[in-house]
Amino acid sequence: MFIDSHAHLTSREFDADREEVLKRAADAGIRFVINPATNLDDSRRAVELADRHAMVYAAVGFHPHDARLADDRSLAAIEELSTHPKVVAIGETGLDFHYDFSPREVQERVFTAQLAIAQRRDLPVIIHTRESLERTIALLREQIVRLPQWRQSKRHPNGRTPGPRGVFHCYPGDLSTAWNLVEMGFFISLPGIVTFRKPGLALDVAAGISTEHLLLETDSPYLTPVPHRGERNEPAYLPLIADRIAEAQHLTPADIGRATSYGVFRLFSIGEAPAPRFTYTLKDSLYINLTIRCNADCVFCDRKGEAVVKGHNLKIDREPTPEEVIGEIGDPARYAEIVFCGYGEPTIRLDALKTVAKWVKDNGGRTRLNTDGHGNVINKRDIVPELVGLIDGVSISLNSTDPTQYGALMRLDGQRYFPAMVEFARESVRLLPRVVMTIVDLQDVDEEKARAFVEKEIGAVFSKRPYF
Ligand code: SF4
Numbered sequence: 001m002f003i004d005s006h007a008h009l010t011s012r013e014f015d016a017d018r019e020e021v022l023k024r025a026a027d028a029g030i031r032f033v034i035n036p037a038t039n040l041d042d043s044r045r046a047v048e049l050a051d052r053h054a055m056v057y058a059a060v061g062f063h064p065h066d067a068r069l070a071d072d073r074s075l076a077a078i079e080e081l082s083t084h085p086k087v088v089a090i091g092e093t094g095l096d097f098h099y100d101f102s103p104r105e106v107q108e109r110v111f112t113a114q115l116a117i118a119q120r121r122d123l124p125v126i127i128h129t130r131e132s133l134e135r136t137i138a139l140l141r142e143q144i145v146r147l148p149q150w151r152q153s154k155r156h157p158n159g160r161t162p163g164p165r166g167v168f169h170c171y172p173g174d175l176s177t178a179w180n181l182v183e184m185g186f187f188i189s190l191p192g193i194v195t196f197r198k199p200g201l202a203l204d205v206a207a208g209i210s211t212e213h214l215l216l217e218t219d220s221p222y223l224t225p226v227p228h229r230g231e232r233n234e235p236a237y238l239p240l241i242a243d244r245i246a247e248a249q250h251l252t253p254a255d256i257g258r259a260t261s262y263g264v265f266r267l268f269s270i271g272e273a274p275a276p277r278f279t280y281t282l283k284d285s286l287y288i289n290l291t292i293r294c295n296a297d298c299v300f301c302d303r304k305g306e307a308v309v310k311g312h313n314l315k316i317d318r319e320p321t322p323e324e325v326i327g328e329i330g331d332p333a334r335y336a337e338i339v340f341c342g343y344g345e346p347t348i349r350l351d352a353l354k355t356v357a358k359w360v361k362d363n364g365g366r367t368r369l370n371t372d373g374h375g376n377v378i379n380k381r382d383i384v385p386e387l388v389g390l391i392d393g394v395s396i397s398l399n400s401t402d403p404t405q406y407g408a409l410m411r412l413d414g415q416r417y418f419p420a421m422v423e424f425a426r427e428s429v430r431l432l433p434r435v436v437m438t439i440v441d442l443q444d445v446d447e448e449k450a451r452a453f454v455e456k457e458i459g460a461v462f463s464k465r466p467y468f
Pocket residue numbers: 294295296297298300301302303342343344345372410
């Protein structure tokens with residue numbers, strides 16, 4: 001299931017067959033389409049279309065091309081239209097210094113006015129920017145400083161503040177700027193350009209941005225993906241874009257669909273929050289959410305936040321029995337790996353872990369344990385020999401090679417737990433087939449030192465995972 005976060009279905013190109021286009025989209029697995037508007041008339045059409053079709057939502061506003069058509073009255077009309085229940089955003093708005101169809105100062109004034117509407121209406125914005133990224137960001141920063149409560153959205157489903165407040169549609173910039181925008185509370189949306197023979201920066205961004213901050217769009221009727229170049233674009237082609245991004249991310253199209261649909265839920269409140277799960281798939285592996293307890297309290301952990309990973313909600317309210325887990329696994333040989341993890345530290349449930357792992361091994365599956373490496377302290381004995389024959393791979397969070405920093409990051413006694421974790425890692429390297437040690441991509445952590453420590457002193461494989 002996918003959501004097309006940007007398609008101009010109200011455009012003339014769809015006058016002849018709009019209903020069929022929506023039907024084809026539904027048949028292609030598109031659950032919802034957001035129709036952004038370009039001016040006041042188009043905003044009215046977008047609202048009417050959304051009114052008629054359950055799968056369509058509208059954004060209302062003035063595109064920078066049409067900014068010269070905006071005046072106080074038409075902007076007031078946009079604000080009035082935005083009270084319609086199926087209007088989920090203000091947009092598309094922004095700056096376009098490539099075509100300059102409206103004078104730049106007019107574009108800037110109308111963009112700022114629409115940011116203020118979004119703030120008053122507690123709505124996100126859909127931003128168009130072309131050859132104007134720096135200026136767009138500067139105006140956004142000014143506006144966020146002026147209207148800080150905009151980031152404290154009451155609409156945000158989990159009430160977490162600050163909430164996401166907009167999307168850069170058809171994002172034209174590089175990856176590092178994209179990360180800055182994510183930090184400012186914005187999503188990045190990529191269209192069919194990622195499928196082009198010359199995708200420019202878009203494919204870099206597709207590969208490097210976290211899927212928790214990515215949306216999918218066709219920008220229909222424009223930017224038709226390969227292999228339909230030269231034809232009119234339509235939402236039914238969205239899976240082609242998802243396939244290419246999945247490839248770039250080393251994920252499945254289903255992972256991309258789930259993660260980006262959750263992004264749409266967070267940003268636009270469309271759809272619903274995913275239900276908590278004991279087991280969930282990522283790529284070709286099945287993850288077992290074995291526990292809700294943890295002995296640590298890492299500063300970067302999302303336990304107290306949303307705890308949603310690629311659209312899977314990990315916030316279970318009780319721990320599953322081994323029988324429940326086994327029932328959900330089905331045939332373990334279908335998966336590359338059965339991964340023991342949790343919304344917490346899985347070795348806290350060592351007995352359940354061993355019972356399920358034994359069943360998986362007896363039934364032809366492969367197993368991995370994701371752990372903080374404190375299992376020996378938690379269980380008050382050396383547990384690694386007990387994992388022999390049950391666990392094929394272990395991923396241990398190294399976090400830092402400095403016990404003090406380690407303790408600060410995990411909010412526990414580093415002088416006690418760091419050596420315990422290292423001992424667990426050494427013993428795992430000695431007794432188990434494959435050991436990986438990971439750090440989170442945090443500025444203060446010395447990556448090269450960590451890599452050398454893992455590879456030379458422990459003899460494990462080093463890996464880095466993104467902070468988000
Ligand atoms: S060890 Fe894992 S689950 Fe526990 S607090 Fe740290 S990141 Fe969160």
